[in-house]
Amino acid sequence: MKMIELKKLKFQYKTMPMQFDLHIAKGEKVAIVGASGAGKSTLLNLIAGFEIANSGDIYLNGEKHNTTEPYQRPVSMLFQENNVFPHLTVFQNIAFGLKANLKLNNQQVQLVEQAASAVGLSEFLQRKPTALSGGQKQRVALARCLLRDKPILLLDEPFSALDPQLRQEMLDLLLKLSNEKNITLLMVTHQPNELVGKIDRVIKIENGFIV
Numbered sequence: 001m002k003m004i005e006l007k008k009l010k011f012q013y014k015t016m017p018m019q020f021d022l023h024i025a026k027g028e029k030v031a032i033v034g035a036s037g038a039g040k041s042t043l044l045n046l047i048a049g050f051e052i053a054n055s056g057d058i059y060l061n062g063e064k065h066n067t068t069e070p071y072q073r074p075v076s077m078l079f080q081e082n083n084v085f086p087h088l089t090v091f092q093n094i095a096f097g098l099k100a101n102l103k104l105n106n107q108q109v110q111l112v113e114q115a116a117s118a119v120g121l122s123e124f125l126q127r128k129p130t131a132l133s134g135g136q137k138q139r140v141a142l143a144r145c146l147l148r149d150k151p152i153l154l155l156d157e158p159f160s161a162l163d164p165q166l167r168q169e170m171l172d173l174l175l176k177l178s179n180e181k182n183i184t185l186l187m188v189t190h191q192p193n194e195l196v197g198k199i200d201r202v203i204k205i206e207n208g209f210i211v
């Protein structure tokens with residue numbers, strides 16, 4: 001079954017016209033590579049609904065999503081940084097993925113605690129992000145994404161600010177957790193060699209087209 005289907009999806013900021021045709025199966029793990037300015041982030045933003053295409057069709061999990069709002073799409077997105085709210089604790093930052101007003105019942109509290117445990121943050125639930133390392137902050141963001149329970153996870157260079165060894169650990173954790181839930185992954189990376197043998201496919205974008 002196809003999880004992401006883009007048909008002649010056209011978009012243009014100013015001068016560079018982009019067009020994306022892409023099919024990704026349910027549970028597939030795909031890396032996106034390409035030069036700076038090629039259109040990698042734009043592709044993710046179109047799928048997430050942060051940008052709306054000029055023409056073409058976008059199907060996600062079997063439904064048309066040409067103009068739906070980001071929160072209505074079966075998609076979570078993890079950015080390179082600034083994924084956590086500085087005034088909220090780790091617990092609250094993760095819980096935000098479940099309920100934006102942070103009013104949780106007992107079962108939801110358990111789900112947050114399980115998500116925190118899955119990313120190794122059980123000891124840090126009452127901390128604020130200022131007291132966390134870069135890798136820990138991305139773990140918070142990853143736990144929140146997974147808790148949202150969306151079938152598609154988009155990641156825009158999620159671990160590139162981390163040192164190589166930590167990046168490898170985070171990638172392994174990401175792949176383990178997303179395999180458990182059969183989540184479809186689409187991840188922009190500048191280090192595709194680190195993913196060899198771990199993901200299904202690498203696609204390359206050049207000047208707004210998948211080549």
Ligand SMILES: Nc1ncnc2c1ncn2[C@@H]1O[C@H](COP(=O)(O)OP(=O)(O)OP(=O)(O)O)[C@@H](O)[C@H]1O
Nearest residue numbers: 013014016034035036037038039040041042043205
């Ligand atoms: N908000 C914007 N307004 C105008 N043009 C933009 C905007 N965002 C991106 N662009 C242009 O769209 C094109 C694609 O940009 P995009 O950010 O998708 O590339 P990228 O492959 O993600 O690059 P990088 O690796 O540097 O993040 C570039 O020509 C860029 O200058």
